[in-house]
Amino acid sequence: MTTAEDSQKLVQYRCEVCNAPYPLGADDVISTCPYCGYTFIVDGGEMKTHLLLNNKLKKEGVVKAVSDWIQFAASKSVGKGVTKDIELGNPVLQWIPIFRVKASSQTYHFGAEQKGSGKNKHWVKVEGRDSAKITEWVLARRYAAAFGIKEFMESLEDEESKTFDINLTDKAPVLNAEIADTDAPVRAKYQKSERDRAELNEKVEKLFDYRLDMDIEDCTYFHAPYWLIRYEYRGGTFRVAVSGATGRVVLGELPVTKTYRVKKWFSSVFMLVAAALLIQGTPYITYAILMADSSDGEVFLIPVAMFILGIILWAGSIQVIGGVLKYEIQLTADGEEREEGFSFGDSLKGFGGRFS
Ligand SMILES: [Zn+2]
Secondary structure (H helix, E strand, C coil): EEECCCCEEEEEEEEECCCCCCEEEEEEEEEEECCCCEEECCCCCCCCCCEEEEECHHHHHHHHHHHHHHHHHHHHCCCCHHHHHHHEECEEEEEEEEEEEEEEEEEEEEEEEEEEEEHEEEEEEEEEEEEEEEEEEEECCCCCCCCCCCHHHCCCCCEEEEEHHHHCCCCCCCCCCCCCCCCHHHHHHHHHHHHHHHHHHHHCCCCEEEEEEEEEEEEEEEEEEEEEEEECCEEEEEEEECCCCCCCEEEEEEEHHHHHHHHHHHHHHHHHHHHHHHHHHHHHHHHHHHCCCCCCCHHHHHHHHHHHHHHHHHHHHHHHHHHHHCCCEECCCCCCCCCCCCCCCHHHHHHHHHCC
């Protein structure tokens, strides 16, 4: 089948259908001939069902979507000034191999919530069951190496697909699958349970048990259009990823500007001052409460709350000052800065939950 001269990363292969030679990667499990589109399982036969998600964009459309997004996202973050000096590069299309896994799922979770306050504080059992028809998209590559691929996968919708045809790929590279179709349901289940657990941990105070059963109904091989643009700004290179399936930006980078740094610096200083005032004020408030000789025990929550809020603000100021040192920021389709690690908003939410 293969005419391998060595056991390097690539082997020369000859298409069974059109006889054209092309290289096959050592990790490839499902391969598509770049000339005729014949798709087969490397250790098996033809891949009978192979679809693609329609590519809605041509190069000009990608340039337009990216320019619009940069205008919009910059005005929300680093300031519109950057847009003048940006020179967009050539948009590059790639076809990403994915599986669409359809299943009916049953989930069960069991945890506990704290109810009441003061002496009435007690734990209440929370339990839930859910069954649903679900669609999971699974990346058929070992490593999600491409920029914004996670956001790209999350943006996929189950519509406007066609039978795969090499003439519909605009001569762009069609990546081979490194994951077998038999592995896709396992990955789909893992993906869904990870997501569910993360959501439940936000909602339920203590999660003791989570179970997921999935009855797989269908697993279909797809290729999806992923566009990438690189652009230059004052000697640096930045990337924006666009989904050809939706026509929208999925993730992009913007250069950090002076305006952004100054904004971050001021909010950091403001948070630091507020933190210092809250922490330093705690003993005085405690003293005032002791002097007032209140019989209500809950009143002591005030200095505790002040102290904790002070610590959160202090941590937040360090997080924000980190933004001053950054060279670039990553923003989503909606122009929201992608959070990494500590999130000021989440801390406040958790904090509010503890005292309400
Ligand atoms: Zn061929």
